[in-house]
Amino acid sequence: MYTLAFMLALNASTNLATNTEASASSVGVLPANPIHQLRESEIAERLAQTEAKRLQLELQIAKAKHAIAQLKINDNKPSVIAQELTGYELLGIVKVGERRDILLRLGEQVIRLQDGIAGPMQLTANIENNWVRLQRYGRFRDLPIVQGW
Incomplete structure (x- = not known):
């Protein structure tokens, strides 16, 4: 039960x-x-x-x-090298035989570079058709060649 x-x-x-x-x-x-x-x-x-x-x-x-x-x-920020390249001014190109020299001014300083050969501080200048290309550490700036040189 x-x-x-x-x-x-x-x-x-x-x-x-x-x-x-x-x-x-x-x-x-x-x-x-x-x-x-x-x-x-x-x-x-x-x-x-x-x-x-x-x-x-x-x-x-x-x-x-x-x-x-x-x-x-x-x-947007330019590099230090790019800013430095803007300070260079093309003074002239001198040709003696096969050698071509590029004369530049940076402030009060005159710099002489050979075409295509790295100079002081790895700065290289190459003469193109109507301009000189300044190049340093992969950065570059083109300076126009004034007619009549």
């Missing part, structure tokens, strides 16, 4: 299970069982992984945009 407390507990658990199944079927949700719980946890895990990847990609994009912006800022 069952005791009264056991009968009441059995009745309550049966009513609870019936109510859960009825409410689940009326809403369209399956009752919770281990397979459904496992699927839900797998879906939640995949969703979290997808969100993490999306955030990583957004971070990479933001870093790339920041790096590009830094490059643009640095490109």
Whole structure:
């Protein structure tokens, strides 16, 4: 024989299970069982992984945009060498035999360079068609040759 407390507990658990199944079927949700719980946890895990990847990609994009912006800022500033090359003035070109010398002025200083040969401070001058190209460490400046020289 069952005791009264056991009968009441059995009745309550049966009513609870019936109510859960009825409410689940009326809403369209399956009752919770281990397979459904496992699927839900797998879906939640995949969703979290997808969100993490999306955030990583957004971070990479933001870093790339920041790096590009830094490059643009640095490109706007002329280098020290480029600024120095703007100070040179072409005084003349002297040709003696096969040798051609270029005379330049930087402030009060007169500099004499041979065509195509690196001079002091790795400064090179090359005579082109209508200009003299000054070059130093990959930076250059073209000085026009005035007609009549």
